Amino acid sequence: MKKEKRFSILFFMPFMVCFILFWLIPFVYGCYMSVNKVSLTKGNVGFVGLSNYLALFNEASMYASEFIEALKNTVLFVIISVPLLVITAFILALIIDNLPDKLKGFFRTIYFMSYAVSVTAVSAIFLWLFNGNGGFINNIIAKPISWLESQPYAWIVLAIVTLWWTVGYNMILFINGLNSIDGALYEAASVDGANFLTRLRYITLPGLKNVMTYVTLMSIISSFNLYGQSSLITKGGPSQSTRSLIMVIYDTILQKNNLGVGSAMSIVMGIIVMAFALCQQYLAKEKKDLMEVNGSEKP
Amino acid sequence: MKSHKKKLRNMVIVIIASIIAYLFLIPLLYMIFTSFKSLSESISSSELLPNLWTLENYFSIFADTTTSPIIRWLLNTAIVTGVGTLLVVIVDSLAAYALARLQLPGKRKILLIIVWVMTIPGIVTVFPSFYLFKNLNMINTFIPLVVPYTANAMGVYLIYNFLIDFPKSLEEAAMVDGASLFRIYREIVIPCIKPVILTLAFITFLSIYNDYLWPSLVVSINQMKTMTVGIASLVLGSNFVNPGLMMASTVFAVLPALILFLLLNKYIVREDIHVGIK
Numbered sequence: 001m002k003k004e005k006r007f008s009i010l011f012f013m014p015f016m017v018c019f020i021l022f023w024l025i026p027f028v029y030g031c032y033m034s035v036n037k038v039s040l041t042k043g044n045v046g047f048v049g050l051s052n053y054l055a056l057f058n059e060a061s062m063y064a065s066e067f068i069e070a071l072k073n074t075v076l077f078v079i080i081s082v083p084l085l086v087i088t089a090f091i092l093a094l095i096i097d098n099l100p101d102k103l104k105g106f107f108r109t110i111y112f113m114s115y116a117v118s119v120t121a122v123s124a125i126f127l128w129l130f131n132g133n134g135g136f137i138n139n140i141i142a143k144p145i146s147w148l149e150s151q152p153y154a155w156i157v158l159a160i161v162t163l164w165w166t167v168g169y170n171m172i173l174f175i176n177g178l179n180s181i182d183g184a185l186y187e188a189a190s191v192d193g194a195n196f197l198t199r200l201r202y203i204t205l206p207g208l209k210n211v212m213t214y215v216t217l218m219s220i221i222s223s224f225n226l227y228g229q230s231s232l233i234t235k236g237g238p239s240q241s242t243r244s245l246i247m248v249i250y251d252t253i254l255q256k257n258n259l260g261v262g263s264a265m266s267i268v269m270g271i272i273v274m275a276f277a278l279c280q281q282y283l284a285k286e287k288k289d290l291m292e293v294n295g296s297e298k299p
Numbered sequence: 300m301k302s303h304k305k306k307l308r309n310m311v312i313v314i315i316a317s318i319i320a321y322l323f324l325i326p327l328l329y330m331i332f333t334s335f336k337s338l339s340e341s342i343s344s345s346e347l348l349p350n351l352w353t354l355e356n357y358f359s360i361f362a363d364t365t366t367s368p369i370i371r372w373l374l375n376t377a378i379v380t381g382v383g384t385l386l387v388v389i390v391d392s393l394a395a396y397a398l399a400r401l402q403l404p405g406k407r408k409i410l411l412i413i414v415w416v417m418t419i420p421g422i423v424t425v426f427p428s429f430y431l432f433k434n435l436n437m438i439n440t441f442i443p444l445v446v447p448y449t450a451n452a453m454g455v456y457l458i459y460n461f462l463i464d465f466p467k468s469l470e471e472a473a474m475v476d477g478a479s480l481f482r483i484y485r486e487i488v489i490p491c492i493k494p495v496i497l498t499l500a501f502i503t504f505l506s507i508y509n510d511y512l513w514p515s516l517v518v519s520i521n522q523m524k525t526m527t528v529g530i531a532s533l534v535l536g537s538n539f540v541n542p543g544l545m546m547a548s549t550v551f552a553v554l555p556a557l558i559l560f561l562l563l564n565k566y567i568v569r570e571d572i573h574v575g576i577k
Contacts, residue, residue, distance in 0.1 A: 011397035125327075
């Protein structure tokens with residue numbers, strides 16, 4: 001058994017080395033930079049305590065307004081996109097589930113296909129679909145709309161792009177969830193004469209509770225990471241209204257040359273995302289408990 | 300009577316599914332057809348199909364190898380995604396095997412750390428990693444483009460979860476026969492967990508292929524760009540005013556991943572993609 005122990009360490013070693021080098025060290029170093037004055041060109045100038053963090057919330061600082069604005073924009077995007085991503089994925093999964101077996105694979109592949117397209121290619125395509133001048137959509141509709149230069153159209157475009165690009169992945173998770181629901185439940189329900197909505201309410205939705213929580217969580221996290229679409233399609237505009245958190249962090253570090261404040265922004269963003277995720281998980285659990293309580297009260 | 304009603308219901312669903320499928324396909328059809336349109340047609344056309352098919356866009360992107368070295372970008376992408384995916388699968392499956400099957404010291408603590416790390420958003424490590432690689436003078440080399448992906452706690456957890464649900468009788472039989480642990484791992488464990496290995500390979504491939512923020516930080520010269528970063532520089536560059544030209548280069552960014560996707564997607568559509576639900 002001693003030999004097995006040695007072997008197990010040997011097997012685990014490559015991952016541990018990679019993990020320490022490419023996750024732990026950058027993580028610790030990021031925390032360290034966030035309490036120092038660091039720039040890309042001059043390196044570390046000295047310890048500054050929490051002043052990088054305070055700069056994010058002190059209105060006199062030039063970073064605060066940008067950061068808070070971007071935080072608002074990003075949260076707005078999360079609020080717009082997450083329900084769309086979850087509900088549409090669920091509807092698509094239901095459609096696939098109700099198709100004749102022969103056709104399921106075909107449609108599932110088509111709905112999931114766009115997930116394999118990179119965000120930059122997605123942006124190139126949708127830029128020319130929605131471009132104000134010479135864009136395909138404006139060539140079709142009678143009255144051209146400046147999709148990318150005015151609100152709410154810029155958000156609508158970003159929501160459509162994100163939906164087209166990523167909804168397939170959520171749909172696959174829902175399809176897997178639907179497949180794991182016990183078929184006998186549906187049979188029993190149809191013997192009892194339950195209609196589609198009743199089955200949805202009492203069998204499908206409760207059966208998908210875990211998947212629903214997971215999909216919502218993942219959608220929240222990925223929507224917070226909005227970067228490629230908004231930096232390439234709307235370029236943060238019109239008038240900075242679609243500038244996301246990652247865009248501001250990128251500019252702070254690469255344009256304004258301030259790694260200290262940029263690191264502090266990254267960490268604050270990380271904490272906010274984690275807080276949202278934990279809240280969502282807590283709410284989902286709470287609801288489950290409430291439902292169980294209500295259920296047990298019924299005779 | 301009942302089967303008649305069922306047939307009608309099926310037909311309605313197929314029609315709805317087809318309309319949605321068409322909507323999903325429009326952007327890709329637009330990309331492909333626009334790449335065969337001339338400049339004047341591509342900015343004024345209100346139809347998907349070209350009136351006059353032309354290959355001029357393809358000729359000009361291949362002619363201009365300073366702004367759009369497509370072949371070089373594809374080669375870089377193949378190296379980065381190929382080596383990256385292989386490394387991730389090897390490193391993660393070895394670690395998961397040690398965690399799920401062997402007497403690894405501190406097993407429980409390690410698992411706890413892995414689960415915690417998965418909840419920490421990636422943005423926290425992106426820029427510090429970039430700064431460290433920059434200080435090591437590794438910008439514009441393949442190293443930062445490939446190796447950081449190996450710190451993938453999610454992959455370890457995915458395979459670990461699959462392994463602990465998997466019967467170990469075969470491995471035990473081999474152990475009794477005196478096979479070495481590495482042989483058991485290579486000849487019994489890997490073939491047995493092939494579906495989850497393929498799932499991980501597929502997810503890793505797509506995430507490396509499609510990654511934009513990280514490679515755009517560690518690459519600044521055109522010759523070292525991946526396809527994804529290359530397309531971004533075209534979108535932001537001068538080619539962009541010509542949609543036909545832009546779409547022709549986008550076709551090269553989309554097709555390789557799409558073909559691999561169509562070949563492999565049947566493997567990902569199964570239970571084991573449920574990572575983290577448990």
